[in-house]
């Protein structure tokens with residue numbers, strides 16, 4: 001039973017725990033899907049943003065000859081560059097530089113700056129790379145209005161294919177900030193755009209603090225991007241130590257990666273809050289099962305104890321009954337059958353003899369001059385003598401069915417089923433001889449040997465006999481033996497003579 005209770009409790013814990021574990025795993029999968037989709041949305045927005053800038057720069061590249069020959073049409077607030085810039089809200093400015101990095105035209109108001117941008121990374125990159133590939137750089141501060149911008153540039157070549165300068169569009173970091181602010185996210189959740197070389201361009205909520213910070217050591221750049229252009233993963237951020245579930249997506253055609261991360265601890269707390277009711281219910285169920293089991297166990301134990309108690313009481317009663325029965329049928333002094341048992345057994349044997357016709361006999365023995373024995377040696381010695389005689393008689397009644405009884409006082413009786421007169425006489429002779437042979441001293445006897453002796457009367461069943469007549473006959477024979485001088489046998493059977 002305790003094992004069963006344990007098994008039930010373990011099952012409840014396993015089932016409840018399994019269901020909750022599955023629910024948590026489902027929650028994780030759902031959120032992985034969510035961050036993956038969100039990162040795809042950010043990636044698509046970045047792609048659109050940079051595609052528009054690319055088209056504009058390509059347009060500028062096509063018009064490079066015209067710009068270099070008539071820069072006045074393009075520069076200034078009324079110039080073509082300013083009008084192009086006004087069409088794209090993500091742009092901070094459009095610029096055309098000559099081969100030395102000096103402004104040829106730009107969309108900014110006022111006179112063209114005299115300083116060179118030849119020191120900028122994007123400028124030296126184009127100078128080094130002889131191709132028309134668009135370059136997206138790291139975040140820099142605009143020299144015209146100090147705003148953080150992402151430089152997007154194209155190399156310009158002359159008719160001979162020599163480096164002629166650079167067309168530049170600066171994309172406002174704030175444009176991404178505004179877009180990312182539309183998303184409702186948790187306190188420690190992040191949305192970010194990073195360069196393919198692992199440099200952060202913008203990450204909400206870290207903003208400027210982590211601009212151009214390298215993410216090269218994160219699993220995103222160490223592992224995930226090498227395997228798949230989109231996906232998800234969970235890791236502990238080296239920046240703030242928070243473990244997040246990340247979704248990421250590379251921006252098609254551009255060296256950019258969009259990523260979204262949600263705080264796994266906050267997610268777990270929210271999940272726990274939602275499932276608190278179920279968890280409490282499961283715990284309650286477990287407690288109820290255990291309580292019920294314990295009550296049942298206690299009840300069972302009580303029942304078993306009661307049963308054991310009942311069995312014990314029954315055994316005691318049975319023992320007492322047997323004891324009573326023994327007491328009712330056994331003579332306490334000698335241990336022989338008592339008078340009651342003698343009467344019952346004699347009736348049974350006579351009935352059987354009457355039915356079967358097989359003869360049975362009765363022997364009555366009486367100690368001679370026992371009153372004198374008592375008078376001279378005392379009652380205690382008298383009792384001891386009775387016990388000795390009883391032992392001798394018991395040892396002689398060895399045949400199955402023979403019963404020796406103390407008939408009363410110093411008188412004993414043998415009930416002998418299936419015993420005819422001569423067999424009974426033979427046993428009587430053995431009895432007489434055995435008591436004589438014991439030679440128990442009896443100084444006050446009238447007999448010459450001065451030992452304890454018996455007088456014996458024998459009667460045998462004949463047609464018409466009953467218990468009374470059989471006892472009467474044996475008694476009569478016994479008295480005859482007494483009258484004849486004691487220490488002898490008298491039988492009522494006509495064929496057997498009296499013996500001394």
Ligand SMILES: Nc1nc2c(ncn2[C@@H]2O[C@H](COP(=O)(O)OP(=O)(O)OP(=O)(O)O)[C@@H](O)[C@H]2O)c(=O)[nH]1
Nearest residue numbers: 366367368369370371372374379382383409410482
């Ligand atoms: N010690 C003792 N004596 C007993 C017991 N039962 C009977 N007696 C004594 O046995 C004696 C029997 O005496 P009587 O009936 O006169 O017979 P008796 O003295 O043997 O004489 P006869 O039978 O004629 O030889 C009595 O004195 C009883 O007190 C007993 O259980 N213990």
